[in-house]
Amino acid sequence: MPVPDVPQIPVALSSSSMYPMGVAETFSIAEDLGYDGVEIMVTHRAETQQADLLNEWAWRFGMPVKAIHAPTLLLTQQVWGSAWDKIRKSAELARQVGCDIVVAHPPFRWQGTYASGFAEGIAEIEERTGVMIAVENMYPWRAGGQEATMYLPHWNPVPYDYKHVTWDFSHAATAEDDSYEAVKALGSRLRHLHLTDGWSNGFKDDHLMPGHGNQRVVEAMELVAQSDFGGNGFNGAVAVEVSTRAAKKEVGERERMLAESLAFARKYLGQE
Incomplete structure (x- = not known):
């Protein structure tokens, strides 16, 4: 009996992995290293916000945009106006560049009302645009041995009624969470993965290369790669989101780190 043809899970390169370099370099290195596409994090840089420019680079380098990361970080609070405008404009940008995933942090x-009505609001945007808003896991903020309640309803989206979720292994490490158990619990709600790693060491969000921390990244990736994951297989992308800022000290070090991360993904997604 023939084995069913299971589509290969695409592995994308996040533009945040290239910081402080720009979006053009993200597309170029993604092509050079053999990635399947890119994830664009919207920031104050105009190049991250312009669909025409992103489409031109996607065509030139043969690297489709697989996800848009909404500007919902603290550092991007001044980008695209109000909280709801950030989500709406991110969904519109996703439509314009031909992808169906927007990554957003919990409020x-x-x-205010953005936080209290977040689940209902993103559901409405999803229905209107056809773009999935995948809420990303974050982590508790700790100071002086106390945990501050920063997110509503919580930093962990798993127990809540979000239809689509992004899982970040580094954030899980900071939260001292178990990524394998979270991925298993999410099942078909898991729509996007930020491939990285970290150490459970309090507040530091390391964004290490996968396999360089203490998260169960291997087991989680192997689980996602199973053809029956979530019922019908994982229907999303894996985006490498690692910190390469220290790599500028050595020529070629950034490329080596991103190549190793891609090889890790290919190996544990069974694509070698």
Whole structure:
């Protein structure tokens, strides 16, 4: 009996992995190293916000945009106006570049009606645009041995009624969470993965190369690669999101780190 043809899970390169380099370099290195596409993190840089420019680079380098990361970080609070405008504009950008995933952080408690109506609001945007808003796991903020309640309803999206979720291994490490158990619990709700790693060491969000921390990244990736994951297999992308800032000290070090991360993904997704 023939084995069913299971589509290969695409492995994308996040533009955040290239910081402080730009988006053009992200597309170029993704092509050089053999990635399947890119994830664009929207920032204050105009090049991350312009669909025409992103489409031109995607065509030139043969690297489709697999996900848009909404500007919901603290450092991007001034980008694209209000909290809801950030989500709406990210969904529109995703449509314009031909992808169907927007990564968004859970709301901060101080964000008023945006926070209290977040689940309902993103569901409405999803229905109207056809773009999935995949809520990303974060981590508790700790100071002086105390945990501050920063997110509403919580930093961990797994127990809540979000239809689509992004899982980040580095954030899980900071939260001292178990990524394998979370991925298993999410099942078909898991729509996007940030491939990275970290150490459970309090507040430091390391974004290490996969396999360089203490998360169960191997087991989680092997689980996602199973053809029956979530019922019908994983229907999303894996985006390498690692910190390469220290790599500028050595020529070729950034490329080596990103090549190793890609090889890790290929190996444990069974694509070698």
